[in-house]
Amino acid sequence: MTHHQLTDEPPKPPLMPTRQLALRFSSTRRGARLARQLAVQQFTEWTDLPYDSDPARAAALVTAELASNAIRHGSLPGRDFRLALLLLPGLFRIEVTDTRPERLPPPHAAPQPADGTSGRGLLLVQAHAHRWGRTVHDAYTKTVWAEVRHDTTPT
Template identity: 85%
Template sequence: MTRHQLTEEAKPPLVPIRQLSLRFSSTRRGARLARQLAVQQITEWTGLPYDSDPARTVALVTAELASNAVRHGSLPGRDFRLTLLLLPGLLRVEVTDTRPERLPPPMPPQPADETSGRGLLLVQACAGRWGYAVRDAYTKTVWAEVPLRPSGP
């Protein structure tokens, strides 16, 4: 993965068509609710069916980012934030946690016998782009952009 994919590029930001931001408890239940909300919002905003490729990709990406926030980015008593930005032709999923010192690792190949550690590889494979941003001393945001092309026949 190149450096420009890991940090936000210096270009004019796109203005979101729609935006939603909610906080969830840093628990497995919170991660599950974030995934369900993301799928519900993409289907409401775009009219795509729940079983469309973009909706499934949003579910996977949100589940991985929220799970990582709960597992690796949480502090006791602190929530994580899910932000969904509907942009022209894509949905940007952002998950903000409270551990800015714990950045996503570089992407070395995982040994075949490992039982975890492939979540960001899935995000990289499914999302158009992904990366992270540390904007202050208290939080980090990991984001992924999912293209909203309709699934083929």
């Protein structure tokens, strides 16, 4: 698997998460903003890295994009999205679960036309995440996940 290749199955972590947290948020812009703020708060608390570090910024950007996509492309009226955060050895895993399993992200982020006004979110995720993918759990939900490195371990 290449560094940024999307997979349909989550990688099996070498160890269990040392910390984890999951919460539901409303499928609104406010919900996405709160999810991003929570992810950065947990990232900095769990890793002892500052808010303005590159890994913290990557975690913020990835969370914002995944939450935004869940709201824009994966929500049904009245349904929330779920944010799960997991601290793995060397990795911070962000999982966003929504209620539209039939609307999967494309297997590879593709460049969009220069004059386009949307469609660059997955390119950003791909650029800032160590790896990312998607998992369909059942007929009612899917999870799009990404892992951000928080140490200097070589890939």
